[in-house]
Structure formats: structure tokens, C-alpha cells
Amino acid sequence: MAAPTWRASQISVGERAELTVVENLTRTRIVQYAGASGDYNPIHTDERFATEAVGYPSVFAHGMLTMGLTGTALTSLVGIGRLTEFGSRFAAQVWPGDTLTGVFEVTELTADGDGQLAQIEITVTNQDGRKVLTGSATARLDD
């Protein structure tokens, strides 16, 4: 990947980044995630099942797909292999066609013997401003 955006020597508490997590989510990406993860729940991939058998308006993304896409944005900021913690709450469903924006904010910086640990709060919203994921992460930042 490109060099991480956040380096310990250059950021402070309150540092904030807004990144597109996914643009116009496709059903095919949901299928791609089903195949890669092994979660073939038809609620995510089978429109007829989701609408006729269960009563949803359409299929919707795996929470873990939203978290995975959020993880991609997160590691673009902190670097690959830097996370010590990453957690998510799935606040609302993500539907085909959604465009998601993630806001990542450094809320705490602590030093230990091995360098700087950043505490990061995460909010992902859809195109209507509805929160779909809230989360947090801890990353050991590059100098």
C-alpha cells in the first residue's frame, strides 16, 4: 500500500480523516465477500429469498463486509500490520446502491516502550446520513 497517512510524529489528538468506504455498493461485491468469507447466508446474496421468504426490501451486506471495507480505509490511514484492536457495532443495514463515508478520529495518543498507540473512533454513515457502523481501533503508529 501507499505510505500510511498518519505518522506518530505528525499527528495529535483530534486528527480526523473522512474517507469513502464504498461507493454504490453492488450485489456482486456482496457475492464476492460471501465467496471469500464463506458466509453464504442467502439473506445477503439471494434476492428472492431475502424479499419473498423473509420480507426485506432486498438483499443487504454482511455486517462483516461493511467492517472489512472500513478496515481497508482504516489501514490506509495507520498502515498494514499496525492494529492492536479493531471493533465494530453494526447500527443499521447496508443496502445495494449505498455509498458509505467513514470518519476516523484520533481520540487519545499514548506512548509505551515500543512507540505511540493511537485510539481511533470510527463512524460510518450512508448517503442519507444514517449511521451504519460505529467502532473503535487502536493502532501502533509508524514514527
Add this chain to the structure above:
Amino acid sequence: MTAERFPVEAGHIMMFARAVGDDSPEYHDPDDPATIAAGGIVAPPTFVQAGAQFDPDYFLRPKNGEPWLGSGAEASGVERKSSGGGGNGLHAEQHFTYHRPLRAGMVLHATTRDGETWEKHSERSGTLKFSESITEFRDDDGELIVTARGVGVKTEKVVS
């Protein structure tokens, strides 16, 4: 998840990284300088979720000779008793703790235990029943690599 043996393969990492929209060379190109700097192909942060592929009994994968939940001739291949997907409700939360880097070539051994359970009431979805499970992923030497804590929720009504 009870994946007794979860081999972390480079091709699987590549497919998983593609699915989560990440083209970083650390996930697919062993010869890229960034990958060499990382010590070889590594796995994306949520990759252990794909250990489901190696759980022989994972219930959200179609199995030969067994009826499948999804549509075929009918909208569902089984008689459905509850709302939500897979008959097991929805995924409410997921948390990972990373103890050591997860690399292609490692073999993980997952053990899952039940955590807490609790209930909430909501007008939109009725009674919500939450249950937590904790999975430890260890390498061949028994070293803890990743701890995953998932929370599932079962709802009375379809939520959208």
C-alpha cells in the same frame, strides 16, 4: 466457529482483500518492496472471519445432500421458523484483538466459547436477544494470534 485447522493461504488472502476493496500489495504480491518490508504476505484485519471456510459444520454454507435455506424452485428450500438470515438472527458487533501478525503459511486453530447473553426491548423490532461468542485463533505452537468477540442478535420482527 470450530475450525480445528485453518490454513492461512496466500490465494485466500488475495480473494478476501479484493472483496473488501483492498489492492495493497502486502495482500497479494510477495515480491513487492512493501510486502518484503512487511515480512511477507499478511492478512487483512477482518480475515479470520473467513475461518468459517474451514469449519466442517458451518451452517451458512450449502452442503451436499442437505436442504438449503436459499431459493431454488421455491423462495426458500426449508421451512422457516424465525426472522432474519440463516435462522440465526443478525450480527450486532464484532471485535478483534491482534496479538501477533497473521501471515500466509500459518495454520490457525480456532476454539470458540460462549460469552454473555442479554435482552433489550425495542419498538422497532420487539425483544432483542443478544449472545456473545469468543473465538481464539492460535498458531501451530499454541501462540495466540487473534482473539475475536462476536455478538449476535435475534429479533422478533424483520428489521429494515
